[in-house]
Amino acid sequence: MTNLEKYNQAFCTTFNLEEAQLAGLQYQGTELWDSVGHMGLIANLEDAFDIMMEMDDIIDFSSYEKGKELLKKYDIVVG
Amino acid sequence: MTSLSGNAVITGARSGIGLAILDKFASCGINVWAVVHRQDEAFLSHLEHLQRDFPVWIKVVQMELSAPESIKAGVKIILQDKLPIDILVNAAGIVGENRLFQMTKLEDIRKVFEVNFFAPIQMTQLLSRVMVRQKRGSVINIASVAGLDGDPAQMEYSASKAALICATKKMALELGSSGVRVNAIAPGITETKMLDAMDESVKQDMVARTALKRIGQPAEIAELCYFLSQKESSYITGQTIRIDGGLMTCKA
Numbered sequence A: 001m002t003n004l005e006k007y008n009q010a011f012c013t014t015f016n017l018e019e020a021q022l023a024g025l026q027y028q029g030t031e032l033w034d035s036v037g038h039m040g041l042i043a044n045l046e047d048a049f050d051i052m053m054e055m056d057d058i059i060d061f062s063s064y065e066k067g068k069e070l071l072k073k074y075d076i077v078v079g
Numbered sequence B: 001m002t003s004l005s006g007n008a009v010i011t012g013a014r015s016g017i018g019l020a021i022l023d024k025f026a027s028c029g030i031n032v033w034a035v036v037h038r039q040d041e042a043f044l045s046h047l048e049h050l051q052r053d054f055p056v057w058i059k060v061v062q063m064e065l066s067a068p069e070s071i072k073a074g075v076k077i078i079l080q081d082k083l084p085i086d087i088l089v090n091a092a093g094i095v096g097e098n099r100l101f102q103m104t105k106l107e108d109i110r111k112v113f114e115v116n117f118f119a120p121i122q123m124t125q126l127l128s129r130v131m132v133r134q135k136r137g138s139v140i141n142i143a144s145v146a147g148l149d150g151d152p153a154q155m156e157y158s159a160s161k162a163a164l165i166c167a168t169k170k171m172a173l174e175l176g177s178s179g180v181r182v183n184a185i186a187p188g189i190t191e192t193k194m195l196d197a198m199d200e201s202v203k204q205d206m207v208a209r210t211a212l213k214r215i216g217q218p219a220e221i222a223e224l225c226y227f228l229s230q231k232e233s234s235y236i237t238g239q240t241i242r243i244d245g246g247l248m249t250c251k252a
Helices: A003-015 A035-049 A055-060 A064-074 B016-027 B041-053 B068-080 B106-134 B155-178 B193-197 B200-208 B218-229
Strands: B007-011 B031-036 B058-062 B087-090 B137-142 B180-187 B240-243
Touching (some): A003 A064, A035 B106, A055 A064, B007 B106, B041 B058, B058 B068, B087 B106, B087 B218, B106 B137, B106 B155, B106 B180, B137 B218, B218 B240
Parallel strands (some): B007 B087, B087 B137, B137 B180
């Protein structure tokens, strides 16, 4: 599985979405992406990429695109 | 009572209540990451005995609980094992000196808060993510009756424990829907090294005010902790449970 596939799967699983709905997605932009859902997303991403995200990054993780940028800090390049 | 046979993280596991909890968990088949500030031969030998007597592993993880970076590094070591984490017991705690609050430096108050409040918060923040992923877990914060009733001698200690009690409710509310329970235990006067820091007259007064007229034992606290860690307490969360021998505000 590629990093992009893992990344997308974390979003789709957490928020019950299709891949086609992910581009441009923002925090609270879909029903399940509330604060509780956000932590679920972080948990799934940490699990998928075997990382432990910093609190600052968890707070800054404001969109689908922003998340890709933040993951670079953990040497995860999402295509 | 059947054992969960799960995995637990216990801070302050080298002595006092933390060690009693470690002993109880090991005897019930629960594996433990024993978080300690420092280790010594006697402690390591005790762990060897436990691992020989019971079918468990015990891993020592050194952390400086007043240093967030040290906590982060220690938690990374625990997570590297890639094992489920079923229980977190935040048992480590320190007391300040007995003195007037008017004569207490802010840095000394902060030092107590770092270990008694911020460390449990950080440990729970980091490890509850695993529990949320698992959809199960039990966090037990060792608070104190001082956090509920106040303490004439220990402002920073009782204030930090009161903060921990309030945080326990918030954490329980937030993590409950993910299957993670968070409770606190508020021991009264208990036979630990911490008791040495207590003024003798305060100690005698507290014992006199207990219905049972004696000091509690760490093993008694460990029994309650074990109960809160298991499925037998599956509908209990957000609570602070006193275990104080029937401590009253006035003498019987």
